[in-house]
Amino acid sequence: MADFAGTGRKRPLLNINFQNLLLDPENPRLPQDVQGKSQNDIIYALYKFFDTEELAYSMSENGYFDEEPLVAVPENLLDKFIGLSYEDLKNNQDYNNFINNPETKFIVLEGNRRLSTIKLLLDDSLRNELKIKTFPSPEEKILEDLKNIPVIIYPERKQVLPYLGVRHISGIKKWEPYAKARYVANMVKAGNTIDEIQKQVGDRTNSAKKIYLSYQLIETVRDEFDLDTSKAENLFSYLLLATGQGGVKDFIGLDKKLQNVDLENPVPCDKLENLKDLFSWLFGEKETEKLPVIQESRDITSKLSPVLRKSHAVQILKETRNLDDAYEMSDGEDELLKKNLSKANRLLATSLGLFNDSNKEFVLDDIKKIKETLDKILLINDIKL
Known part of the structure; x- marks a missing residue:
């Protein structure tokens, strides 16, 4: 049997009632505090952070484009189907009966933004509950079109992950960096190595390793x-x-x-x-x-x-939380002293050409202070010129 991610195509494409489709509580794009929350919490988060209102206006004009099916897995896959690839299941009558059963519910892994928009468009009470008052009101024929949605069915979540990676890490619909990191972490939890993930998504720049490293630092x-x-x-x-x-x-x-x-x-x-x-x-x-x-x-x-x-610069940063001060010390005190004296000398050399009879009295006090400072440096350090 073939062992590559796309084996077993074509997977079943079913028209499924929107009420049998559930949003994914593990969606990598969801904020951390929303992951694992209720369906309504997820719908509101997608509305708030991912502009489902814009999508709602498009759908209210066009209905649902069948060219963009959702991708989902059964919510409660029967034990006898767990661990089997679609290659094993495609001719299994029990499995086909199960996924075609009008009582079977599915978790959508690709297309959550679209699904949440559809649920809001079709449910006035839900919009009222979430206090969403800006959604359009489509014509009845559009609402009918949105009730049944084309969905490609995979048996298990782990079988969808390679597709999501290709689509959202190296593909044209890239996720934001932290969502990519969550995806990679989910792939690792599913038993994939980082090298395997990079091969699956066509990653040639070690981006999967880099984002997983940063993800692990946050964890x-x-x-x-x-x-x-x-x-x-x-x-x-x-x-x-x-x-x-x-x-x-x-x-x-x-x-x-x-x-x-x-x-x-x-x-x-x-x-x-x-x-x-x-x-x-x-x-x-x-x-x-x-x-x-x-x-x-x-x-x-x-x-x-x-x-x-530089340890001394780190200590200054810890004590003051002033990055500029710490940076000034990052070359060491000797280098900082040399840098400051060189700067002072350049400024004095520039000022030399500005002196004239009309301004010398005006700057006399400043000149005296400069001389006093130089005398102190010479005295303290026992320097004889």
């Missing part, structure tokens, strides 16, 4: 310190950028080569506090109302990474 911080990681999830690209920087890798104990990192336990125990500090500097601390020290993503590469290479 580690949440598990070890019970911190709110919602901002890290929303700004997941910051974490992806940070974990590619040498200074950050050294600070949290990551091997410089990605292929050598233990993705299940990426941070050594003695570096966990450093990981906590890194998250605080990148995303702030909701619990203590501390703001992040970075203002924009380029601060990670231009300032934070150099700071993390």
Whole structure:
């Protein structure tokens, strides 16, 4: 029997009543606090965060395009079908009777935004319950069209994951970074290795490893310190950028080569506090109302990474949470002294050409202060010129 992801096609395409279709509580695109919640909670989250209202206006004009079927799995697959591929099931009359039974319900794994829109369009009471007053009111013929939806049926969730990865990681309908990371984590939980996942989705840039590493860092911080990681999830690209920087890798104990990192336990125990500090500097601390020290993503590469290479600069950052001050110290005190004296000398050389009879009295006090400072430097350091 063939062992590739597309084996067994064509899978059954059924027209299923919308009431028999359930939204996926494990949808990688859902916010963390919505995952596992009720159907109504998921519908409202999709409305709030993914603009189902726009889709509703399109559907109210066009109905449902059969060219874009949903993809679903049975909610409660019978035990005798578990573990069997569709190649094994396609000629199984019991299985065909089961999926065609009007009582069988299905969890939609691809097309949740479309399904939630349909449920809202067809249910006035649901819209009232969720206080959604901006949806259109389609004509009756459109409503009839939306009641039965084309759905491709897979036996089990794990068999759909390769398709979702190709579509949303390397395909044309890419998810946002954290949703991709959740997908990769689900694939790993289903028994796939990262290398297998990358082959399945056509990933040639190690993006699956990179996003899974950052996902694991979020999980580690949440598990070890019970911190709110919602901002890290929303700004997941910051974490992806940070974990590619040498200074950050050294600070949290990551091997410089990605292929050598233990993705299940990426941070050594003695570096966990450093990981906590890194998250605080990148995303702030909701619990203590501390703001992040970075203002924009380029601060990670231009300032934070150099700071993390120098222990004295890290200490200043810990004490002051001022990234600019810490960055000034990231080259060491000797380099900072040399830098400051060179800057002062350049400014004095520039000022030399500006002196004239009309302004010398105006700047005399400043000149005296400069001389006093130079005299102190010479005296304190026993320098004779």
